[in-house]
Amino acid sequence: MISLTNLILVFLIGSIVSYLLTKANKILGSIFNFLLISYALYVVWNIKVGHEEVLFRILRDVERTLKVTNLGKYFAIVSLIVISFVAFFIIEWIRKKDIKPAAFNSFLLLMVSGILGVFFSNDLLTLYIFWEIAVLGSFLIVPMGKKESKRAAIIYVVTSAIGSYMYLFATFSIYQRYGILSFEQVSQYLANDSSNLFKWFVILFIASAGIAKSGIFPLHTWLRITHGNAPDAFSAVLSGQLVKMGSYVLAIALSVFPTTQLFSSFYHGVPLLNYVLIWLGNISILIGTFMAIRQNDMKQLIAFSSIANGGYILVGLGIMNSIGYAGGLFHVFNHAIAAAMIFLSFAAVVYRTGTTKIDEMGGLIWRMPWTFVTYLVGIISLAGIPPTSGFISKWMIFSSLVSKGMFITLAITFIGSVGSFLYVFRPLAGVFLGQLKRKHSDVKEVPIIMLVPMLLFVILTILIGVYPKPVLDSIVSIENEVGIKAIEHSGTIIKTPLGQWNTLTVFTMFSVGFIIAAILYMIFPKGKKVDLTDQYTGGEYLYNYDLYHYATGFYRFIERLYDKHPSFEKLYEKLVSFFRYIGYFTYKLVYKTSPSGYVFWITIVILILFWVRW
Numbered sequence: 001m002i003s004l005t006n007l008i009l010v011f012l013i014g015s016i017v018s019y020l021l022t023k024a025n026k027i028l029g030s031i032f033n034f035l036l037i038s039y040a041l042y043v044v045w046n047i048k049v050g051h052e053e054v055l056f057r058i059l060r061d062v063e064r065t066l067k068v069t070n071l072g073k074y075f076a077i078v079s080l081i082v083i084s085f086v087a088f089f090i091i092e093w094i095r096k097k098d099i100k101p102a103a104f105n106s107f108l109l110l111m112v113s114g115i116l117g118v119f120f121s122n123d124l125l126t127l128y129i130f131w132e133i134a135v136l137g138s139f140l141i142v143p144m145g146k147k148e149s150k151r152a153a154i155i156y157v158v159t160s161a162i163g164s165y166m167y168l169f170a171t172f173s174i175y176q177r178y179g180i181l182s183f184e185q186v187s188q189y190l191a192n193d194s195s196n197l198f199k200w201f202v203i204l205f206i207a208s209a210g211i212a213k214s215g216i217f218p219l220h221t222w223l224r225i226t227h228g229n230a231p232d233a234f235s236a237v238l239s240g241q242l243v244k245m246g247s248y249v250l251a252i253a254l255s256v257f258p259t260t261q262l263f264s265s266f267y268h269g270v271p272l273l274n275y276v277l278i279w280l281g282n283i284s285i286l287i288g289t290f291m292a293i294r295q296n297d298m299k300q301l302i303a304f305s306s307i308a309n310g311g312y313i314l315v316g317l318g319i320m321n322s323i324g325y326a327g328g329l330f331h332v333f334n335h336a337i338a339a340a341m342i343f344l345s346f347a348a349v350v351y352r353t354g355t356t357k358i359d360e361m362g363g364l365i366w367r368m369p370w371t372f373v374t375y376l377v378g379i380i381s382l383a384g385i386p387p388t389s390g391f392i393s394k395w396m397i398f399s400s401l402v403s404k405g406m407f408i409t410l411a412i413t414f415i416g417s418v419g420s421f422l423y424v425f426r427p428l429a430g431v432f433l434g435q436l437k438r439k440h441s442d443v444k445e446v447p448i449i450m451l452v453p454m455l456l457f458v459i460l461t462i463l464i465g466v467y468p469k470p471v472l473d474s475i476v477s478i479e480n481e482v483g484i485k486a487i488e489h490s491g492t493i494i495k496t497p498l499g500q501w502n503t504l505t506v507f508t509m510f511s512v513g514f515i516i517a518a519i520l521y522m523i524f525p526k527g528k529k530v531d532l533t534d535q536y537t538g539g540e541y542l543y544n545y546d547l548y549h550y551a552t553g554f555y556r557f558i559e560r561l562y563d564k565h566p567s568f569e570k571l572y573e574k575l576v577s578f579f580r581y582i583g584y585f586t587y588k589l590v591y592k593t594s595p596s597g598y599v600f601w602i603t604i605v606i607l608i609l610f611w612v613r614w
Contacts, residue, residue, distance in 0.1 A: 003053055004066045004120050007043055011036065011113035019106035026094050029105045034087040037112060041080040044116075049073060049477070055126060065182070067122035070477040071256070075248045076119040077474075078333050081460075082240040082340045083112060085453035086233055089344055092449035093233050096351060099144040104231070111137025111237075118245055123181040124171040124206075128164070131209070131245070135160050138234075138242055145230045152222075152229040159222040163212025167249070170205035173198075187257050199262050203273055207253040213246030214310040217283040221569045224291075227303035228356070232347035235299055239306045240340030247313050247332050250277075255482040260320050268404045270319060278318040282412045284311030289419035290562060293555050297356050298346050298427045302339065305382065305423060308416050309335040315413060316397045319404060323496050326475045326487040327396030333464070333471055334381060334390045341457035342378040345371050348446040348454065349431060358427055358554070363436025367443040372432045374454040379424035381461045384417055387507040389464040389471075392494065396487075399496045426554050466507045467492060 002010070014036050022029025052067040087108070094101050114137060117130025135157065142153040175181055177198070178189045190199055210216075215223040223243075227235050253259075254274065263271035270278070288308025295301035309331065316328025348371045349364065350356055365372045381390030394417060401410040445451070464471055469491045476486040488495040492504040 002043060004047070004051075004068070004116070005053055005055055007040060008113050008116050011040070011109050011116065015106045015109040015113070018109050019102045022102040022105045026101045027091060029102065030087070030091040030094050033105050033108060034084065034091060036109065037080060037084045037087050040112065040116065041077070041084050044073065044076045044080060047073070052122065064126045065122040066117070066120045066126070068120060070474065070481045071248070071251060072119040072121075074329070074474045074478060075244060075332070076116065078336050079115055079119070079241045079244060080112075082336050083108075083115075083237055085456060086236045086240070086340065086344065089236075089347070089450050089453045090233050092447045093347060093351060097231065097233075099231055104141060104144055104234075107137045107140045108234075108237075109137075111141070111242075113137075115241070115245065119248060122183060124167075124174065124183070124186065125181050127249075128168055128171060131164065131167075134242070134245065135164070138238065141234050142226060142230045142238075145232075145234075146228075148225065149229040152225045155222045156226040159212050159219055162219060163209035163246075166205045167209035170202050173205075174202060183252065183256050190257055190262055196263070200273060203253050203257060203259060203262070206257070207250055207277065210246040210249035210253060211280065214243055214250065214314070215246070215284070215307045216280050216310050216314055217287055217307075218280075218568060220284060220287065220307045220310075221572055223303045223307055224300050224569075227306070227343075228297055228300040232299070232350045233344065235303075236340040236343035236347065239302065239343055240336045243306055243310060243339075244332055244336055247310070247317070247328075250314060251317055251329070254317050254320060255325065255484065258320075258483060261483075268406065269321065270404065270406075274318040274320060278315050278406075278409060281311035281314035281318065282409055284308060284314070285412055285416040289416045289423070290565075292423035293419060293426070294559050295423070295426075296358050298349075298358055298431060299343070299356050301358075301423055301427065302342050302346070305420065306335070306339060308420070309339070309382070312394065312397060312413065312416070315409060316393070316400070319397075319400050319406075320484065321400055321404070322479065322485045322487050323396050323403065324400030325479060325484055326472070327393050327400060329475045329478060330389075330396060330468075330471060331393035334393045334461070337457055337461050337464075338378045338381040338390055341374050341454060341461070342382065344450075344454050344457070345375040345378065346427075348374075348450055351446055351450070352443045353440055358430035361431045361437065361440065362434040363432070364440065364443065365432040366436055367440065368432075368445050370445055370451050370455065374458055375428065375432065377458045377461060379428060381465070383420040383424055387462065387465045387503065387510045389461050389468060392465065392468055392501070392503070395501060396494070396496070399498050403497050422555065422558070430554060466503055468494070468503060 014032075018029050018032055018036075021032050047068050049068050049070050052065055055064040055066050090105075094104070111134050114130045114132070114134025118127055118134060121127035121130060139153055139157045139160075142156055143150045145152070171181065174186055174189075178186065180186060180189065190202065193199060208219075212219040227238055230238055254277070259271050259274050260269070263273055266272035266275050285308045288304045288306070288311060292301050292304035292308065295304060313328050313331050313335070316324050316326075316331060319325065319328075346356065348368065349361070352368065353361060353364075355361065377388065381388035384391045384394035394413075397413065398410065401407070401413065469489070472487065472489045472494070476489075479486040492502055494501045494503070
């Protein structure tokens with residue numbers, strides 16, 4: 001079988017081939033992408049854990065190696081499942097989109113080459129190099145979206161750079177102190193280091209890259225604008241995969257460099273550093289939930305949802321016990337699949353309607369029933385409702401919080417779960433239910449090529465919800481690898497100190513309930529369709545025709561409660577304005593159009609040099 005190094009090279013060369021093929025024919029290039037990504041999934045699925053190979057040398061006496069770990073393989077498989085499904089969706093989607101298809105397909109493969117390198121890097125510097133390759137590929141795709149996409153790309157790359165450079169600073173500090181960079185050796189040296197301050201610095205600065213990429217508070221503001229303005233199909237990759245690169249780095253910072261061994265317990269076995277990160281996750285859950293409720297743009301709504309779910313993952317990983325850590329890793333899978341299927345359903349809606357505004361749509365269930373099913377199952381999983389797989393991870397996180405006595409965090413995660421019911425219902429009611437607008441009367445379902453990956457996501461999330469053993473087996477291997485007591489399970493039964501969950505029993509109960517509901521629906525009289533202007537509003541002043549649509553101001557009664565909330569976006573905008581002013585002032589001060597101005601500054605520089613020398 002092909003080596004990891006050669007597989008990465010194939011993707012780098014393949015990006016050029018894809019560009020040329022797509023230039024000749026859009027569909028041909030997109031099919032090539034799908035086949036190559038699917039082949040990578042096959043290779044990664046079958047590669048043995050423990051496989052190691054030398055990549056290249058940069059620093060003296062320090063080899064750059066790739067190594068297959070259970071943690072890296074798990075994240076790689078989840079990522080490649082998402083990207084391969086999206087690549088199949090793109091085959092038809094790219095026909096109609098007003099983007100540069102050759103560049104899009106080429107940069108997608110460039111990004112995948114970086115992703116593979118990130119998950120199989122065996123040292124800090126190699127991970128950073130491939131991290132930047134993945135960021136570069138995604139950064140070049142983002143500007144192909146809406147009018148605001150260029151600004152969104154800049155915000156995305158600047159935020160990513162903040163975390164990346166903090167990570168790089170920690171990497172060089174480790175090399176200066178120990179002369180090594182491999183994960184295993186760094187973990188051993190940190191365990192024997194007497195300086196708690198240095199260990200805090202290393203873990204926090206490495207975690208910063210994960211915080212930035214995951215959209216964790218306070219580096220969360222890029223998700224809304226980037227997800228909202230990126231090409232519609234690519235938003236599924238951004239949320240379903242690239243955000244999970246951040247979760248991978250957080251898992252490394254917390255478990256590969258085991259914080260429970262590096263630091264003493266602060267609260268019920270949780271170190272203070274972990275507790276700080278858990279609270280960043282708590283704040284992310286609250287911000288993501290309450291801001292998602294406010295959104296009228298369906299893509300930005302799910303972008304804020306990604307912030308909240310990134311918080312759930314961080315809380316689970318930060319607890320660092322058997323159930324919590326497993327719940328965090330399981331939620332990586334669940335959110336990747338759910339977010340991807342929701343964004344693909346939105347991409348299908350935009351493909352037919354040309355808008356992402358919820359109050360500009362309605363009644364699309366009658367025109368796009370399979371897209372509706374995809375969104376419905378996606379939000380059921382995202383909200384953590386059985387029998388989908390999304391419930392399992394949240395239940396494990398809740399159980400671990402109860403067992404640790406962390407009731408404030410438990411309350412916050414519960415508020416986030418209740419809030420998720422609210423914000424996922426808004427697109428459901430505003431886009432798919434209600435009245436079909438006259439301008440959408442001729443809308444029809446998307447082509448079968450776009451439907452196939454969407455429905456495969458539906459099948460996958462229900463299948464894992466009923467039979468979670470494949471995912472749980474991978475998580476058990478990871479927990480054994482990082483030295484955490486493995487979660488107990490037996491196929492369809494998950495055991496915790498607070499009880500057990502039988503997924504098959506729950507699925508049977510829900511199936512019976514669904515059958516009863518279907519029978520009642522067929523027996524009782526059906527609802528009557530009425531004209532759009534026959535609907536009542538929630539007491540809002542009707543100053544235009546669109547306000548007759550009940551999706552306008554959908555949760556206005558809740559939004560009023562925090563209309564004047566503090567905004568980190570506004571704070572960052574003020575900082576940008578400040579630095580822009582400093583740059584403009586410096587530019588006007590230094591740059592002179594007359595020769596006398598340059599003579600003045602040359603004289604100043606010469607005087608400073610003489611002063612320093614003397």
